[in-house]
Amino acid sequence: MYTLMISLLISTILGGLILLIHSQRLIMDKLYHQELAEDNTLSALNWFLETDEDGIGEYKGVLFGTATDSFHVQAAYWGMYSLVNVRAKHGRAEHHRSCLVGAKPQDVSNAALFLDDTHFPLKLVGKCELKGTCYLPKAGVKSGHIGRRTFEGRMLVDGEVKESLYTSWPFQYTAFLDAQRDLMEVYTGQLGDVPINSSPIPEWHLPAHQYNSMEGILLDQQTFIGKYKIKSSEYVYIRANTRIEGGIIIAPIIEVEQGFQGNVQLFATDTLIIQPKVHLRYPSAIVLSSPDEKKPGYIQIGEGTTVEGVVLNSTEFLGLTESDKAFTRLGKQTRVLGEVICKGRTELRGEVLGSLFTHTFYLQTLGSVYGNYLLDARISRADLTNDYVSSMHISTPTLTVAQWL
Amino acid sequence: MSKKSLPKRLKASTLVEVLVSFSIIAIIFVLGSQLWSQAILKQSPMYVFRGRAFIREVIDKPVHPNEVGIDTMKRMPFVCIRHIRPYQTEPYLREVSVQCYWQNRLIGTRKRYIRVQDL
Numbered sequence: 001m002y003t004l005m006i007s008l009l010i011s012t013i014l015g016g017l018i019l020l021i022h023s024q025r026l027i028m029d030k031l032y033h034q035e036l037a038e039d040n041t042l043s044a045l046n047w048f049l050e051t052d053e054d055g056i057g058e059y060k061g062v063l064f065g066t067a068t069d070s071f072h073v074q075a076a077y078w079g080m081y082s083l084v085n086v087r088a089k090h091g092r093a094e095h096h097r098s099c100l101v102g103a104k105p106q107d108v109s110n111a112a113l114f115l116d117d118t119h120f121p122l123k124l125v126g127k128c129e130l131k132g133t134c135y136l137p138k139a140g141v142k143s144g145h146i147g148r149r150t151f152e153g154r155m156l157v158d159g160e161v162k163e164s165l166y167t168s169w170p171f172q173y174t175a176f177l178d179a180q181r182d183l184m185e186v187y188t189g190q191l192g193d194v195p196i197n198s199s200p201i202p203e204w205h206l207p208a209h210q211y212n213s214m215e216g217i218l219l220d221q222q223t224f225i226g227k228y229k230i231k232s233s234e235y236v237y238i239r240a241n242t243r244i245e246g247g248i249i250i251a252p253i254i255e256v257e258q259g260f261q262g263n264v265q266l267f268a269t270d271t272l273i274i275q276p277k278v279h280l281r282y283p284s285a286i287v288l289s290s291p292d293e294k295k296p297g298y299i300q301i302g303e304g305t306t307v308e309g310v311v312l313n314s315t316e317f318l319g320l321t322e323s324d325k326a327f328t329r330l331g332k333q334t335r336v337l338g339e340v341i342c343k344g345r346t347e348l349r350g351e352v353l354g355s356l357f358t359h360t361f362y363l364q365t366l367g368s369v370y371g372n373y374l375l376d377a378r379i380s381r382a383d384l385t386n387d388y389v390s391s392m393h394i395s396t397p398t399l400t401v402a403q404w405l
Numbered sequence: 406m407s408k409k410s411l412p413k414r415l416k417a418s419t420l421v422e423v424l425v426s427f428s429i430i431a432i433i434f435v436l437g438s439q440l441w442s443q444a445i446l447k448q449s450p451m452y453v454f455r456g457r458a459f460i461r462e463v464i465d466k467p468v469h470p471n472e473v474g475i476d477t478m479k480r481m482p483f484v485c486i487r488h489i490r491p492y493q494t495e496p497y498l499r500e501v502s503v504q505c506y507w508q509n510r511l512i513g514t515r516k517r518y519i520r521v522q523d524l
Contacts, residue, residue: 007426043518
């Protein structure tokens with residue numbers, strides 16, 4: 001009887017061990033297949049970024065010519081970037097990834113400064129620094145005087161100087177306007193439906209949560225993480241205690257309160273005011289595009305604010321005087337990591353670590369107003385990484401991942 | 406002389422019990438050896454795990470624009486063969502496949518489309 005019991009015990013232990021090792025192998029195989037499915041998402045994304053020209057569309061197919069590997073890519077504009085959702089399969093294993101895709105600046109779009117040729121030279125005063133390739137008017141760059149101050153730097157341009165006259169703007173306006181049209185299509189719904197706290201796990205592959213209001217919107221102590229689109233026909237005021245991660249705000253007038261921090265894309269048609277000491281994390285966007293050609297748009301970025309991404313004042317006013325053109329003002333100690341694009345006048349008192357493309361510069365002091373002057377400003381492309389990814393509408397064919405979601 | 410008492414009769418297994426026990430162990434051994442040979446002897450989980458980690462490193466390597474063809478990478482006791490082919494007419498896309506061997510046995514394969522990078 002004991003022998004029988006002992007033999008059964010031994011058999012059970014042996015069988016258990018074998019089952020344990022077998023199940024371990026099964027789990028390893030499952031994980032391996034999951035990794036292969038993950039590989040397929042990367043393959044599908046790489047294939048999409050190489051073969052698709054505008055980074056927008058929907059594709060389904062097989063990978064490597066095998067029936068076990070398949071993919072589904074969906075890409076649509078999400079503000080200034082393209083939101084790409086990739087779902088891939090390997091056998092039964094399935095993997096999904098989302099990312100924001102932008103364009104990698106090259107050639108002209110990789111320059112530190114692009115200044116339209118208005119037949120006036122660029123004049124630098126105080127501790128100005130221009131570092132990187134600069135596209136300048138034929139009249140060039142000179143040292144200027146404001147009061148008793150003159151240029152205090154070591155060299156006017158630390159980099160190559162090229163003429164801007166025959167160089168086209170490094171921004172695709174047609175593509176941008178198409179994207180704007182898509183962006184403005186927001187389903188009607190009341191903001192009252194917005195929960196105070198959104199889901200902590202953003203679901204980028206699902207349709208966006210869209211809210212529309214005919215009245216002004218005050219965002220106060222609310223949290224929006226993920227695919228949120230909020231539109232007002234009047235104004236949106238964002239309090240510092242609001243949390244936005246990845247959302248889009250659309251309104252004629254947008255104002256962001258002092259001390260706000262987040263990752264948000266702001267699209268205004270009239271005025272966009274960023275109060276001091278705001279931090280907009282990458283990839284954020286401050287965009288002003290006025291549909292009314294007689295009413296130039298205005299962007300003001302307060303002192304000590306940091307913007308990581310794009311500042312765009314796209315309104316172009318042909319036939320108007322210089323003083324009527326779209327205006328972008330970047331206050332003292334403002335820092336933009338990315339690019340500033342303004343088809344009108346730009347007043348720069350802080351620093352742009354990246355690129356600045358503008359029609360003219362503008363400088364207002366206590367006593368006077370100066371055209372094409374820079375005072376204590378710094379523009380340096382060298383301080384921005386070479387791997388920086390800009391918005392979709394920069395003139396370059398190289399699309400790449402700006403952020404994994 | 407004192408008469409020693411005979412020891413008590415020991416309890417023992419019957420022949421039937423012993424035969425049944427041996428047959429149970431034999432059946433388990435035969436069935437188990439099949440799984441054992443698959444799970445342990447052919448592909449040790451530890452070796453498979455290490456080998457697959459090596460494949461991951463190889464497939465994650467960036468591809469230079471001029472890099473096309475076959476190259477071999479070794480990390481004892483594993484050997485990985487990486488095959489880089491152009492993808493149709495796309496100038497900046499490559500189909501990369503990696504096969505990893507341990508003692509001449511294939512322990513894993515991975516394929517990926519990779520964009521070439523200027524290093």
